[in-house]
Amino acid sequence: MDIANYKIGIIGGGNMGRAIIKGLTESLSSPKITAWDADSNCRENLENDLQVTIAQDNRELASNCEIIILAVKPQIITPVVTEIADLLTENKLLISIAAGVPCERLEKPLSNRVPTIRIMPNTPALINRGISAIAAGRDAGEEHLAITQAIFSCLGETVIVPESSMDMVTAVSGSGPAYVFLVIEALLDAAVGIGMNRELARTLVIETILGSTELVKETGKQPMELKDMVTSPGGTTIAGLAELEKNGLRQAFNAALTSACQRSQELGQ
Numbered sequence: 001m002d003i004a005n006y007k008i009g010i011i012g013g014g015n016m017g018r019a020i021i022k023g024l025t026e027s028l029s030s031p032k033i034t035a036w037d038a039d040s041n042c043r044e045n046l047e048n049d050l051q052v053t054i055a056q057d058n059r060e061l062a063s064n065c066e067i068i069i070l071a072v073k074p075q076i077i078t079p080v081v082t083e084i085a086d087l088l089t090e091n092k093l094l095i096s097i098a099a100g101v102p103c104e105r106l107e108k109p110l111s112n113r114v115p116t117i118r119i120m121p122n123t124p125a126l127i128n129r130g131i132s133a134i135a136a137g138r139d140a141g142e143e144h145l146a147i148t149q150a151i152f153s154c155l156g157e158t159v160i161v162p163e164s165s166m167d168m169v170t171a172v173s174g175s176g177p178a179y180v181f182l183v184i185e186a187l188l189d190a191a192v193g194i195g196m197n198r199e200l201a202r203t204l205v206i207e208t209i210l211g212s213t214e215l216v217k218e219t220g221k222q223p224m225e226l227k228d229m230v231t232s233p234g235g236t237t238i239a240g241l242a243e244l245e246k247n248g249l250r251q252a253f254n255a256a257l258t259s260a261c262q263r264s265q266e267l268g269q
Helices: 015-027 040-050 058-064 074-087 103-107 123-127 142-155 163-174 176-193 198-219 223-230 236-246 249-267
Strands: 007-011 032-036 067-070 093-096 116-120 130-136 156-160
Touching: 007 015, 007 058, 015 032, 015 040, 015 123, 015 142, 032 040, 032 058, 058 074, 067 074, 067 142, 074 103, 093 103, 093 142, 103 116, 116 142, 116 163, 123 130, 130 142, 130 163, 142 156, 163 176, 163 249, 176 198, 198 223, 236 249
Parallel strands: 007 032, 007 067, 067 093, 093 116, 130 156
Antiparallel strands: 116 130
C-alpha cells in the first residue's frame, strides 16, 4: 500500500517517535510528516535533524493530518486524546504506541467513531530491525490495518494480533530488548571475569548472539534441538548449562514476563 500521500502526524518526539519519523523519511519519497512535542528542545531537534514540519500544537496537527500517531507515555495518553478529541472524525486514523493502553481507553473521550489502532513496537525499530504488533480497535477495518502495517513496516517486521494478546506482546517483544541487553551485559562481565579482554569479549558475545538468532530463524528448528547440537556428554557446554539451570535462569525469565505482563495490564486501567 502506498502511504506517501497520507498526511501523517506524530505526537511525541522521544525515541520511538523519532524512530517512526526516521523510518518513514528513509523509506518514502517526500512523505508528508508533521510532528509535535511538548518540549521545545525536542521540537527543535526534530526539525533540524529529521527535516519534518513542526505543528504549532497538538490541535493544529490533529486538524491537518489524516493519520495521527500517539508516541507518548501511557500516563498522559488520556489528556492528549481529550485535547484533540473534537478534531478527530471517522475519516481519520488514530494510532497509539502507549504501552498497556487499550483501544477502549483511546475511544472513550471521542465523540465520533474514529478508527483506532494499538501498536507495540520495540527499540530495534531505531535501526529498522524492530517488530511491531498491531491490534485493531472497535471501528478499525482491514484498510486501517493495512495502512498501519505499511507505516510500521518501515521500522522492521509487523504482526497482527488480537488486542487480548497485547499485554503479553508487551512483556515479550516490547520489553524483550532490555532482557537481551541484560544477557549481553552479563555474558560480557562474565567473560571479563575469567580473564578475557573486554573488546574481544564484546565481539564474541555480540556475534554469537546474532549468529545463534539467525540460526533459529533460518533453519526453523526448535531452540532445544539446536542447543543439543552444541552439547556433548561431559563437555564444556553441558557444564555451563547446568549452572544456568541450577541458578534459576528459566524461572527468572518466567517471573520477568509475568511481572511485565501484569504491569502492562495495570497501565491500561
